[in-house]
Amino acid sequence: MSDPRPFRTVGTSPRKVDALGMAAGAAAYVDDVAISGMLHAKFLWSPHAHARITRIDASRARALPGVVCVLTHHDVPRILHTTAGQGYPEPSPYDTLMLDSKVRYVGDRVAAVAAETRAIAEEALGLIDVEYEVLPPVLDMERAMDPGAPVIHDEPDARAVIPVPYEPQRNLAGHVDMQIGDPEKAFAAAPVQVDVTCHTHYGQHTPIEPHVTICWLDADNRLIIRTSTQVPFHVRRIVAQSCDIPVRRIRVIKPRIGGGFGVKQEVLEDLVAMLALKTGRPVKHEYTRAEEFVSSRTRHPSRVRVRLGLEADGKPVAIDLDVLTNTGAYGSHALTVACNCGSKTLPLYPCPNVGFRADSVYTNLPVGGAYRGYGATQAAFPMEVAMDIAAERLGVDPVELRRKIHIREGQGSDVFRALGEGKAGVVQKIGSCKLDECLDRGAVAIGWSEKRGRDRHSPKLVKLGVGMCALMQGSSIPEIDMGAASLKMNDDGSFNLLVGATDLGTGSDTVLAQIAAEALGVSLDHVIVYSSDTDLTPFDVGAYASSTTYLSGEAVRKAAVIVRGQVLQVAAEILGLPPGDVDQLRTEAGEVIAPDARRVTFAQVALRSLYDADQHQIASFASHISHASPPPFAAHFAEVEVDTETGFCRVVKYVAAVDCGTAINPKLAEGQTEGAVLNGISYALTEELLFDQAGRCRNPSFGHYKIFSTRDLPEMVTIHVPSYEPTGPYGAKSVSEISINGPLPAIANAIYDAIGVRLFQPPFTPERILAALKGVAPPSQPPSLKNGSR
Amino acid sequence: MKLTATINGVRRTLEVAPRALLIDALRDAGYTSVKRGCETGDCGACTVLVDGVPLASCVVFAGQVEGRVLTTVEGLGTPDRPHPLMEAMVDAGAVQCGFCTPGMILSAKALLDENPDPTAADVKDALDGHLCRCTGYVKQIEAVLDAAARLRTRAAAGGGAR
Ligand code: FES
Numbered sequence: 001m002s003d004p005r006p007f008r009t010v011g012t013s014p015r016k017v018d019a020l021g022m023a024a025g026a027a028a029y030v031d032d033v034a035i036s037g038m039l040h041a042k043f044l045w046s047p048h049a050h051a052r053i054t055r056i057d058a059s060r061a062r063a064l065p066g067v068v069c070v071l072t073h074h075d076v077p078r079i080l081h082t083t084a085g086q087g088y089p090e091p092s093p094y095d096t097l098m099l100d101s102k103v104r105y106v107g108d109r110v111a112a113v114a115a116e117t118r119a120i121a122e123e124a125l126g127l128i129d130v131e132y133e134v135l136p137p138v139l140d141m142e143r144a145m146d147p148g149a150p151v152i153h154d155e156p157d158a159r160a161v162i163p164v165p166y167e168p169q170r171n172l173a174g175h176v177d178m179q180i181g182d183p184e185k186a187f188a189a190a191p192v193q194v195d196v197t198c199h200t201h202y203g204q205h206t207p208i209e210p211h212v213t214i215c216w217l218d219a220d221n222r223l224i225i226r227t228s229t230q231v232p233f234h235v236r237r238i239v240a241q242s243c244d245i246p247v248r249r250i251r252v253i254k255p256r257i258g259g260g261f262g263v264k265q266e267v268l269e270d271l272v273a274m275l276a277l278k279t280g281r282p283v284k285h286e287y288t289r290a291e292e293f294v295s296s297r298t299r300h301p302s303r304v305r306v307r308l309g310l311e312a313d314g315k316p317v318a319i320d321l322d323v324l325t326n327t328g329a330y331g332s333h334a335l336t337v338a339c340n341c342g343s344k345t346l347p348l349y350p351c352p353n354v355g356f357r358a359d360s361v362y363t364n365l366p367v368g369g370a371y372r373g374y375g376a377t378q379a380a381f382p383m384e385v386a387m388d389i390a391a392e393r394l395g396v397d398p399v400e401l402r403r404k405i406h407i408r409e410g411q412g413s414d415v416f417r418a419l420g421e422g423k424a425g426v427v428q429k430i431g432s433c434k435l436d437e438c439l440d441r442g443a444v445a446i447g448w449s450e451k452r453g454r455d456r457h458s459p460k461l462v463k464l465g466v467g468m469c470a471l472m473q474g475s476s477i478p479e480i481d482m483g484a485a486s487l488k489m490n491d492d493g494s495f496n497l498l499v500g501a502t503d504l505g506t507g508s509d510t511v512l513a514q515i516a517a518e519a520l521g522v523s524l525d526h527v528i529v530y531s532s533d534t535d536l537t538p539f540d541v542g543a544y545a546s547s548t549t550y551l552s553g554e555a556v557r558k559a560a561v562i563v564r565g566q567v568l569q570v571a572a573e574i575l576g577l578p579p580g581d582v583d584q585l586r587t588e589a590g591e592v593i594a595p596d597a598r599r600v601t602f603a604q605v606a607l608r609s610l611y612d613a614d615q616h617q618i619a620s621f622a623s624h625i626s627h628a629s630p631p632p633f634a635a636h637f638a639e640v641e642v643d644t645e646t647g648f649c650r651v652v653k654y655v656a657a658v659d660c661g662t663a664i665n666p667k668l669a670e671g672q673t674e675g676a677v678l679n680g681i682s683y684a685l686t687e688e689l690l691f692d693q694a695g696r697c698r699n700p701s702f703g704h705y706k707i708f709s710t711r712d713l714p715e716m717v718t719i720h721v722p723s724y725e726p727t728g729p730y731g732a733k734s735v736s737e738i739s740i741n742g743p744l745p746a747i748a749n750a751i752y753d754a755i756g757v758r759l760f761q762p763p764f765t766p767e768r769i770l771a772a773l774k775g776v777a778p779p780s781q782p783p784s785l786k787n788g789s790r
Numbered sequence: 791m792k793l794t795a796t797i798n799g800v801r802r803t804l805e806v807a808p809r810a811l812l813i814d815a816l817r818d819a820g821y822t823s824v825k826r827g828c829e830t831g832d833c834g835a836c837t838v839l840v841d842g843v844p845l846a847s848c849v850v851f852a853g854q855v856e857g858r859v860l861t862t863v864e865g866l867g868t869p870d871r872p873h874p875l876m877e878a879m880v881d882a883g884a885v886q887c888g889f890c891t892p893g894m895i896l897s898a899k900a901l902l903d904e905n906p907d908p909t910a911a912d913v914k915d916a917l918d919g920h921l922c923r924c925t926g927y928v929k930q931i932e933a934v935l936d937a938a939a940r941l942r943t944r945a946a947a948g949g950g951a952r
């Protein structure tokens with residue numbers, strides 16, 4: 001596609017199309033509709049980390065007045081599937097049943113009740129009699145593959161559905177490795193060697209709207225699922241599979257969604273659907289906040305070891321990444337998050353010898369899932385700390401080291417080819433990279449050269465420090481993800497834009513409407529966007545893998561180009577031009593303009609096409625897959641203040657300089673960056689799910705799992721450095737995920753600059769900082785077993 | 791049991807369950823802008839104004855507000871006649887998923903009623919405890935300061951604040 005700049009609508013920040021309604025309290029979310037006769041569902045959760053259900057008797061619960069249905073594993077189909085809302089066939093193993101005779105973590109499903117009121121449903125849970133044979137649990141991911149460790153998935157039919165290593169008898173849920181060149185030999189010869197191991201901890205997405213689903217049967221006995229999902233089409237497919245009904249019997253409606261961040265890429269709707277199928281009545285289920293923390297999904301905890309071998313001038317000659325992730329009780333996204341630990345970090349620093357191995361193991365703890373960053377968060381931390389150490393050993397500025405060795409426009413990486421999602425990757429060359437400018441502008445904004453090293457050797461008790469990191473992510477999963485869009489023209493020259501792409505608060509409806517408006521030559525208010533409804537909107541894989549703007553956006557652009565062609569045909573007829581002259585027409589502000597300056601409005605075109613001559617519906621469909629996943633790039637800078645007496649670390653200022661290609665809507669793109677940064681900061685400093693010796697979560701509430709609020713806010717600076725991605729719609733690539741990966745390494749490196757100690761285990765709590773200052777070894781126990789600090 | 795209160799300027803009597811929480815009484819009566827994010831008083835999504843004071847409606851029994859004056863976001867404005875706080879939130883790009891927005895707008899309203907010319911620090915204090923996971927709060931703070939300016943202009947022009 002030729003460069004269409006300057007833009008008209010793209011690159012401007014009109015109001016988000018759905019924002020005013022939401023600010024005025026419109027009844028737009030899943031739970032904002034009342035359906036008469038609706039039942040309320042509650043689930044019974046396992047109190048044990050690992051147990052077999054030897055007897056389950058729901059007769060007392062069923063006898064309670066107001067209880068309409070109770071389901072145990074005896075009452076539902078036994079169909080192994082994955083809850084990971086991924087494309088088919090999924091790279092996550094089939095290891096999950098709607099309800100099972102075995103429970104695998106505290107918070108696993110045991111039974112479900114539907115009753116006339118929520119209070120009755122809650123009461124009924126207490127009347128379900130369950131006897132358990134308690135089994136020894138696996139609570140330490142480091143021990144999960146020990147010989148003789150309890151086997152969590154001993155069901156004989158658990159399996160991978162794509163050809164990838166899967167060994168449940170060893171608690172191995174996913175494995176990937178690759179090698180380029182001879183890393184070991186190159187290490188041995190490298191003049192500078194760095195070896196860093198970092199851990200990351202259990203975190204939860206905490207969308208402010210928890211998972212909520214309403215299911216009912218319509219007049220035609222079809223199952224309607226109104227649900228807070230990022231992946232309506234995967235919900236349709238996977239619920240059909242686990243309920244054993246045809247896909248065609250299901251319609252999934254995604255209304256406005258109260259945030260997702262990956263946790264709503266998980267298909268948890270099956271049990272509510274089954275209650276509706278069994279009762280024939282509408283059924284609502286809403287996770288409580290405590291349930292959301294424990295029983296929805298989490299970020300896979302990890303241990304990642306990075307080894308760097310560098311030439312004396314800083315050029316990498318060997319990089320090796322060794323990854324262990326904890327997928328918890330089920331293997332949702334186990335393999336692909338592990339893959340991304342490599343594929344979203346290694347290409348950043350081209351290197352002739354690269355090693356990468358990753359194992360993802362089962363434990364009897366909450367289930368990992370997709371979480372913004374998706375492996376890049378886990379691996380960018382040790383990688384960027386290692387680069388900081390390397391810079392120090394080399395005696396160069398960390399900014400200069402990155403500048404010297406990062407990947408550039410026109411360069412490829414063997415890692416792109418070697419590492420895909422459960423299969424080989426796709427060869428690609430970098431089409432856009434303005435990382436140098438991100439480094440420059442970020443450094444100026446934080447005051448890098450003035451502030452660096454300023455307090456390290458001072459006698460002050462409260463010390464300031466600055467640290468930085470460089471980042472990359474991707475934009476969609478190449479040659480796997482597909483997005484589609486359709487457009488149709490209305491009487492007044494407006495268009496319905498129907499997309500399967502899923503706006504979950506990100507603003508993608510607005511961004512996609514801007515792309516359509518740009519391509520059509522109409523104002524934004526002439527594009528009425530609707531997402532998403534599996535009966536009405538074309539297919540889209542959904543909102544994940546940083547794909548919507550880049551991938552679905554290109555589908556929208558293509559659909560708009562087709563429809564614009566149809567508009568021009570009709571306009572040419574009105575103007576009496578021969579069909580060959582269509583090329584000379586242009587569109588602007590809802591008008592078609594001829595070379596002789598005569599004008600036809602889009603409304604005239606619509607009226608003629610609908611009512612007057614050669615009547616037809618001006619409309620189009622278009623699909624898009626990508627053969628590349630162009631990385632956005634970023635340089636992040638943190639300034640911290642560390643109290644050496646209390647160990648308290650505060651982020652004073654944070655600068656995120658991001659190259660996301662063309663920002664289709666700069667204000668919304670800024671919002672994505674700010675939200676990702678703050679989530680990352682609070683994950684780095686305070687957020688952590690803690691567990692007791694029995695695997696019970698000790699802090700499943702906002703009171704005890706601290707996410708940042710306004711008083712905690714540092715000064716935040718967001719800089720979007722424009723580039724032009726040739727494969728993206730109007731030069732766009734992704735922005736939503738990348739910036740959650742920066743705070744861990746940038747803050748860790750800033751703490752080092754302030755007080756001269758390195759932290760490898762977040763969150764960077766006062767206890768950990770004090771322990772590091774005193775030179776006490778970091779806790780050897782995994783965070784899951786550590787006593788909490790709150 | 792019955793709950794009689796003035797809700798968004800209208801005196802209403804609602805039929806509520808004896809131990810109903812205010813959040814459920816209001817949502818069941820159609821005030822769905824009152825959002826449920828935690829039910830433990832920790833997220834601010836369910837905030838309503840009770841006699842002008844922001845309160846988490848998930849930790850209040852419906853019976854406790856008998857006879858009081860309640861305000862939800864529906865009472866401040868509509869998409870056709872938006873309150874300046876709504877417009878400012880939208881213009882600043884502060885509404886991502888919007889789930890936290892009604893609660894924030896109400897706490898901001900309470901602040902501006904007391905203090906028409908707040909500092910950024912005042913706004914941070916007023917919004918603290920309203921958890922938002924989508925944004926970095928930067929744009930909400932900007933929006934409240936902007937709305938304050940809009941309301942002051944309007945008051946100076948003799949329009950008066952709603
Ligand atoms: S729902 Fe009331 S404070 Fe969260």
Ligand code: FES
Binds near residue numbers: 505
């Ligand atoms: S905008 Fe989504 S929680 Fe605030």
